[in-house]
């Protein structure tokens with residue numbers, strides 16, 4: 001792989017546990033002896049480099065993993081394994097990400113710009129431009145949860161392009177706006193390209209991809225099917241779509257089920273062993289390849305899962321917290337409760353009269 005990249009992802013995977021309900025998820029968090037939960041690998045090992053100043057398109061059918069990958073690159077979600085290296089003094093902005101539903105449009109502008117490192121004075125100077133580009137009228141003063149998807153996209157896009165990011169990630173933002181807004185966005189993206197910014201552009205519109213992207217990565221059910229010049233990848237993708245459309249209903253379902261089953265059955269240990277074998281074969285003299293690959297896989301990853309020990313610790317801290325609250329409410333001192341725990345269920349007189357009042361007054 002070349003070294004002059006702006007963004008590099010290497011052996012990136014993303015695993016989800018498919019809990020049926022939120023309460024199942026919560027129970028599993030505290031359970032010491034967890035029942036097995038079905039797993040799903042949204043990404044099964046993506047390696048890709050994007051050069052500075054390049055516009056890279058991400059294409060693929062619904063659910064193939066495009067948003068998962070762009071969210072990992074923008075740091076919104078962590079990868080399960082692999083390296084994500086974003087180089088240089090970089091600020092990334094992903095259009096749809098980070099809008100808070102309970103805040104108004106104006107509040108969201110300030111919040112996102114502050115998170116991007118702008119000062120309040122800088123935001124004040126940009127505010128008129130952001131508001132006028134978004135063009136959503138009085139909705140600016142309404143909570144974002146009341147916006148249509150087109151309005152959210154207008155606001156997100158406007159903030160993103162005005163805070164002057166080094167890397168811009170555009171995930172399906174152009175598909176929901178009307179024609180006027182679409183043209184404004186295309187002009188802005190073209191301006192960004194001319195300024196040499198790096199852009200990741202996720203879209204189902206092959207016309208937009210062909211118009212804007214230098215190279216394209218085709219993500220196919222969690223794998224990188226092809227990466228290369230736009231015309232080549234789009235041509236192959238179109239052939240796949242044509243092939244798929246020609247299948248009858250039963251064949252389509254069968255194909256989709258087979259792909260999803262493969263994503264459930266993905267074996268991360270086998271994938272890691274394969275990476276070791278590939279690296280060793282490329283450089284037979286290299287020592288400690290297994291340990292180095294292990295480090296590449298897990299060294300920069302923040303684990304979303306808690307170890308058994310950490311779960312016990314969290315549980316103990318919570319239990320202590322509840323106990324201290326209870327001691328406090330009981331009105332006894334800690335030493336009184338320690339010497340006689342039944343004090344916990346016999347509050348002091350002081351506590352028992354709290355909230356009562358003297359009817360004779």
Ligand SMILES: Nc1ncnc2c1ncn2[C@@H]1O[C@H](COP(=O)(O)OP(=O)(O)OP(=O)(O)O)[C@@H](O)[C@H]1O
Nearest residue numbers: 016017040042060061062063064065066067068069
């Ligand atoms: N939080 C989650 N929990 C479980 N599965 C998830 C989660 N988020 C995404 N997935 C699954 O990961 C897969 C990839 O989703 P992703 O949104 O990245 O696809 P996409 O290519 O962007 O799709 P689309 O073109 O429809 O936007 C899908 O099968 C999706 O159901």
